[in-house]
Amino acid sequence: MERYGDMVYRLALAQTHSGHDAEDVFQEVFLRYLRAAPAFREEEHRKAWLLRVTVNCCKKLHRSFWRRHTVALSETIPAQSREEGELLALLEGLPEKYRAVLHLYYYEGYDTGEIAAILGRSPNTVRSQLSRGRALLRDAWKGAEEA
Amino acid sequence: MTEQIYRDLFDKARPGPALAEDTLAAAGAHSARRRVPVRRLAAAALCLAVVLGAANYQALAAGFQWVVRYFTGVGAAAGPVLVVEQADEWTEGDWLCQLDGVSQGEYLLLELYLVSPEEESLAAVTRELRVYAGDVPLEQGDTAYSAWLPYDGFAAQGRSWMSLAGLDCGPELAWKQAGYQSRVHMAFTYRLPEEVPAELTYQLVDLDGMETRAGTLALTPAEAQAAWSDSRGFDQGTVTVLVSEDGRQLSLYAHRLENEAGLLLTGASLFHHQVTFVGGSGRRYPDAGEGFRSFTSGQVNVQLAAAPSWVEEPIAAVEIGAVQLFYEYDARWDGPGGGTVRARDSVTYGDLDWVISLE
Numbered sequence: 001m002e003r004y005g006d007m008v009y010r011l012a013l014a015q016t017h018s019g020h021d022a023e024d025v026f027q028e029v030f031l032r033y034l035r036a037a038p039a040f041r042e043e044e045h046r047k048a049w050l051l052r053v054t055v056n057c058c059k060k061l062h063r064s065f066w067r068r069h070t071v072a073l074s075e076t077i078p079a080q081s082r083e084e085g086e087l088l089a090l091l092e093g094l095p096e097k098y099r100a101v102l103h104l105y106y107y108e109g110y111d112t113g114e115i116a117a118i119l120g121r122s123p124n125t126v127r128s129q130l131s132r133g134r135a136l137l138r139d140a141w142k143g144a145e146e147a
Numbered sequence: 148m149t150e151q152i153y154r155d156l157f158d159k160a161r162p163g164p165a166l167a168e169d170t171l172a173a174a175g176a177h178s179a180r181r182r183v184p185v186r187r188l189a190a191a192a193l194c195l196a197v198v199l200g201a202a203n204y205q206a207l208a209a210g211f212q213w214v215v216r217y218f219t220g221v222g223a224a225a226g227p228v229l230v231v232e233q234a235d236e237w238t239e240g241d242w243l244c245q246l247d248g249v250s251q252g253e254y255l256l257l258e259l260y261l262v263s264p265e266e267e268s269l270a271a272v273t274r275e276l277r278v279y280a281g282d283v284p285l286e287q288g289d290t291a292y293s294a295w296l297p298y299d300g301f302a303a304q305g306r307s308w309m310s311l312a313g314l315d316c317g318p319e320l321a322w323k324q325a326g327y328q329s330r331v332h333m334a335f336t337y338r339l340p341e342e343v344p345a346e347l348t349y350q351l352v353d354l355d356g357m358e359t360r361a362g363t364l365a366l367t368p369a370e371a372q373a374a375w376s377d378s379r380g381f382d383q384g385t386v387t388v389l390v391s392e393d394g395r396q397l398s399l400y401a402h403r404l405e406n407e408a409g410l411l412l413t414g415a416s417l418f419h420h421q422v423t424f425v426g427g428s429g430r431r432y433p434d435a436g437e438g439f440r441s442f443t444s445g446q447v448n449v450q451l452a453a454a455p456s457w458v459e460e461p462i463a464a465v466e467i468g469a470v471q472l473f474y475e476y477d478a479r480w481d482g483p484g485g486g487t488v489r490a491r492d493s494v495t496y497g498d499l500d501w502v503i504s505l506e
Binding site: 001002005006009010013014022023026027030031032034035040041045048049052076077078079080083084087088102103106107117120134137138 | 149150152153154155156157159160161162163166167169170171173174238240241354355356357358361
């Protein structure tokens, strides 16, 4: 939890945009981990397991009655510059299906093949989602700058 | 630029300091809550107490293990029989998982059970079981008639949950009594190399390709410990019953031999309620199903049965009322391109009054 707590929380936050939901997901992921006590041959497998379960828990939460109403990401991460404020605003408009892919690519530094393996999606789907997600941000960013 | 700002933003996001502590505290409470509910456990213990005269589930479970270890070894009908020395058991969250198996001749049958304390009727489970002798993957496949059909690599299976409520024999009985409610069963068949290794390694993989379990399975030659043996000839072939020294367990197998007419007896099945253990007092104890198990897949066919665990008096005889035989034969096909085709059928013999006296 000490090693991967931040990683799980940040991915959950990137996906749910809610600090409270991210905390719920954090708890659920580590409860699952502690209950299942899965044995991994390599540390990278443990990390991938946690990431995948995090995304699955976010999806489950999304379908859940208990999901809190959507809040602004900026309520959890305060912007400290104009660029950060703009990016937060853009991220808030980003459809959910692009969020995890973008986060794993931008923040965790995985390539599309690795993201596909973690999320259980085809590499083509991940490439397409990443490309589309980045394009949406880029277009919106450009639009914001022009405005 | 976007990437850098994104990283800077999320560098600032951290879980609250109490969250990890709360999670660890919840883990203890959660595991206690999600285990078999106390009320259900109490009911199960009461049932067991009634059945056994003492609520000792561990003893019952150990008894099952012994039955399996003992009898899978003596049903050698087509080549040497090897048994998995110790079934592998573990948990996946609330699920109890068990991997066990036997080999007969060159074929290995591994059976995976996932058992849940919940009714999981809506969801299916998919698993792929990769088995290796050293670094060499075993050939996985299936059997169509007598032919072995290898897969191209390992193949996953998807199986639905089945409620334990409707199952009245086999290992499911003990799980039901322990408060579990549903299970998934998967049977995987492999071909062993010519030189069978003493140990196999396996990797269990889920639908997402994630490894959920890795381990080893030790294969050990079964010892022929049967004290009593009896065979009976039928039109389709010969069936042998082996009984343990105390008379409390039996196994049954078919002699897989093809006769001159091309008929091959491929397997034999018991009906557990048609197996009766007769005590020294003359009292009759029908098999209650708790020790009943069938390792049946293609070329591996071993059937097990056991006396009810609560019977205390010595067993003097075992009586089999019926068996079902499975066989293949050549049949004439009159349709287009007609000729001889391989067909499969079964026949049930009742009113056998097949008594194996232990005196």
